[in-house]
C-alpha cells in the first residue's frame with residue numbers, strides 16, 4: 001500500500017529513509033501525501049536532510065532541528081504563504097493568526113519548487129480547484145526532471161537528448177574532423193618530410209666513410225665525391241623543406257579559418273543567458289587565440305609525430321646494424337625520459353588553464369575599456385586603467401614564470417640525460433676503439449655519436465609534446481565549450497504561421513535572471529491586434545524584461561506568452577523574431593555607414609525604402625545635412641551621432657522592417673523638446689496599424705496608447721487607459737504629476753524610488 | 761552632506777527576535793521593531809555599512825561599523841546576518857568531476873558536506889588577490905574558500921587549474 005502511494009508521490013529527489021519514515025508516521029489515517037520537497041538545508045543553516053510535504057489538509061515539515069523533528073500545520077489556518085529570499089538561501093514563511101512561522105529553510109536549488117508550493121497553498125485557500133493547482137505543481141516537478149537521458153545534464157526544455165550528447169565525439173575524433181579535408185595535402189607534405197628526414201640519415205654514414213676510408217687512404221677523388229654528395233643532400237633538404245613548410249602553412253591557415261568561422265557562427269546562436277555569464281573578451285580570445293593555438297597543434301600532431309616516429313625507427317635500425325651493444329647502451333635513458341614526461345604533463349596541465357584564464361582576463365579588459373575610452377578619459381582615469389591592466393599583466397607574467405620554471409627544467413633534464421648517454425658511448429666506445437680497433441673503428445664511433453644525438457631529437461620532441469599537447473588541450477576545451485554550448489532552443493523550428501495578426505498575451509509569467517531575485521511576478525496582460533500598449537514603471541521595475549521575454553531572449557520563464565493564441569516557443573524562432581521590430585533601449589549601431597545601419601533590418605531593401613524609413617523616423621532631415629549623408633561612416637557602436645540621432649536611426653531600422661509587432665523601449669536620454677517632438681512624431685507614425693508595445697519614460701508619449709500597464713517591482717499594479725489611470729489617482733497619476741512638476745525635462749527615471757517615496 | 765541616516769552604534773541596543781528579525785532601541789527611546797539587517801558589502805566588508813530595513817524593505821538607517829556596538833548587540837545582529845547570508849566556507853574539496861566544461865564539486869564546508877555544480881568555470885570561480893576564492897554554483901548559491909593556500913594539498917591541486 002505504502003509503496004504504491006510512494007510511487008505516485010511527487011518529489012524532487014528520492015527521500016532518505018529516516019525522513020520518509022517521519023513523514024509517513026505523521027500522516028493521519030487516510031491522509032495522502034501529494035508532494036514533497038527535499039531541501040538539504042536545516043533551520044540552523046547547516047546542510048542536512050529536511051523535507052517539506054503537503055497533503056490535502058496539512059503541511060508537514062521534517063527538520064531534525066525542530067524540537068520534535070516534525071512540524072505540521074493545517075492548510076486552512078494559513079493566511080498567506082510566501083518564500084522569503086535571503087542570500088543563497090530562503091525560507092518558507094507561513095502566516096497564521098498566531099504569527100509567522102518559518103517551516104523550511106533551503107538553498108536556491110529548490111527555491112522555485114517552494115515558490116510553486118506557496119502558490120499552491122495560497123490558491124487552494126482562496127478557493128481555486130485543488131486538482132488544477134496540483135497539476136501545476138506536477139508540471140513544475142516534471143520540468144525539473146527534464147534531464148538528458150545520456151549524461152543526466154539538466155535540459156532547459158523538452159529536447160530528446162542534450163546537445164552535448166547528441167554531438168559528442170572524442171577530442172581526437174573531433175580534431176580529426178577539421179583535418180580530414182586536408183588529408184591529401186598533409187600526406188603530400190608528409191612524403192616530402194620523409195624524404196628530407198631520410199636525407200638527414202645519410203650524412204653521418206658518409207662521415208664514417210670519410211673517416212675510416214677516404215681520409216685514411218688519402219683518396220682525393222673519393223673525398224671530392226663525398227663532399228659533392230653531401231652538398232647535394234643539403235640542397236635537396238633545403239629545397240624540399242621550403243616546399244613542405246609552405247604547404248603546411250597554407251593548410252594550417254585554412255584549418256584555422258574554418259574553425260574560427262565555425263566558432264564565430266556558433267557564438268551567434270548562443271542565448272543571451274550565455275553572454276550574461278561569459279565576458280565577450282573571453283569569447284573573443286577563443287575565436288582569435290585559441291583557434292590559432294589549436295592549429296599549431298594539429299600541424300604538429302599530423303606531421304611531426306609521424307616524422308619523428310619514422311626517424312626514430314630509421315636511426316635505431318642503422319644503429320643496431322652498426323653495433324648492437326652500443327645501441328642498447330644509448331637506449332638506457334629512454335625509460336626515464338618517458339616516465340618523466342608523464343609526470344611532467346600531469347603537473348603542467350593546471351598551469352595552462354591558469355594561464356588561459358589570465359590571458360582571457362586581459363582580453364576582457366581590452367574588450368571593456370577600449371570601447372569605453374570616452375568614459376576613461378572623461379574621468380581622467382587613464383592612469384588607473386593602465387595600472388589595472390599592468391596588474392593583470394603582472395599576474396599573467398608571474399604565472400608564466402611559474403610555468404616556465406617547470407617547462408624549462410624538464411627539457412633541460414632530458415638534454416642532460418641525453419648528453420650523459422653520449423658520454424657513456426664516448427667513454428666505452430673510445431675504450432673499445434683504443435683496445436680493440438678491429439671490433440670498433442673510429443669512423444663507426446663518430447657516426448654512432450651523431451646518430452645517438454639524432455636519436456634523442458625525437459625523444460626530446462616527445463618529451464616536449466605533452467607540453468604543447470596540454471596547451472592545445474586547454475585551447476581545444478575552450479573552443480569546444482562554445483561549440484558544445486546549447487544554442488537557443490528552437491523547438492518550433494519550421495513552424496511559420498501564415499500571418500501574424502499581433503494579438504499578444506502574457507499568461508501568469510514569472511521570471512528571474514538569477515535565483516536570488518524575482519524580476520517578474522505573475523504578469524498577465526493582453527494586447528489586441530493593432531492596439532498599442534504602454535508600459536510605465538520606475539527604473540528597474542522589469543519593463544525591458546517583459547520585452548526580453550517577448551523577444552525570446554530568455555526562455556526559462558514560468559507561465560506562457562502567446563501570439564495569436566500560439567505559444568511563442570512553438571513558432572520558428574527566426575521567423576518569429578522577423579515579425580517584430582524592436583527599438584532597443586540603448587540604440588546599438590554598428591561600425592558601418594548610416595545607410596547600411598538602417599538597412600540592417602532588411603538588407604535587400606531598395607534605396608527608396610530606406611530613405612522613406614528615415615523620413616518616417618524623422619532622421620532623413622539630419623542625415624541629408626551630413627557631408628557624406630547616407631554614406632556617413634559611423635564609428636564603433638555608432639560614435640559620431642548624438643543620442644537623439646542614434647535613436648532615430650534605430651527607429652528607422654525598425655520602420656524599414658515593416659513588422660507586425662513593434663516594440664519600442666524608449667531611451668532615457670533626455671533630448672530637447674524639439675527632438676522629443678520629432679521622435680514623438682516618428683513613433684506615432686510608426687505604430688499606425690500595428691500592435692505595439694511602448695516603454696516610455698516621457699508619459700506624454702503614452703496618452704494615446706490604447707492601454708497602459710504600470711509595473712512595480714515585477715508586478716502589474718495598475719492597468720487601463722490614460723484617463724482611467726488618471727482618475728484612479730494611483731501610481732500612474734503620481735508619475736504624471738512628478739513629470740509635469742519637473743516641467744517635462746526630467747523623466748521618471750531620474751526620480752529614484754526612494755526619493756519618490758520621500759516626496760509622497 | 762549625507763542624505764542617508766547614519767546612527768551611531770554607541771547609541772543603540774539590538775535584540776534578536778525570531779529568525780533575522782531585530783528590535784533596535786535607540787538611546788532617546790525610539791524603538792524600531794521587526795527590522796532586518798542587510799550588508800551593503802557582503803563580500804568585501806561584512807561588518808561595515810549595515811543597512812537596517814523594515815519588513816517592506818524600506819531603508820531606515822545605516823550602522824557604519826558593527827564593531828562599535830556593545831557585545832550583546834553585536835552578537836545579536838551578527839546572528840541575524842549569518843542567517844540571512846548563507847555563504848558556506850569550503851574547508852576541503854574532496855572530488856571534482858568535469859563534464860563538458862561544467863564541474864561537479866564534492867566539498868566539506870563549515871556547514872557540512874555538500875555537492876554542487878558549477879556551470880561556467882571561468883566566470884563562476886573568482887580568485888581574489890588575498891587567496892580568497894568566491895564560488896557561485898549553477899543555482900546561484902554562493903560559497904567561499906577563505907584562503908585556498910590553506911586548503912589540504914590535494915584540494916589545492918584539484919582546484920589549481922581553475923584559479
Ligand SMILES: Nc1ncnc2c1ncn2[C@@H]1O[C@H](COP(=O)(O)OP(=O)(O)OP(=O)(O)O)[C@@H](O)[C@H]1O
Nearest residue numbers: 276513514519537538539540541542543544545546
Ligand atoms: N541580464 C540581467 N541579469 C541579471 N539581472 C538583470 C539583467 N537585466 C536586468 N536585470 C535586473 O532585472 C530588473 C529589471 O530590469 P529591467 O531592465 O527590466 O528594468 P526596466 O524596468 O527596463 O528599467 P529601466 O526603466 O531603467 O530601463 C532590474 O532589477 C535589473 O537589475
Ligand SMILES: [Mg+2]
Nearest residue numbers: 543544585665
Ligand atoms: Mg529598460
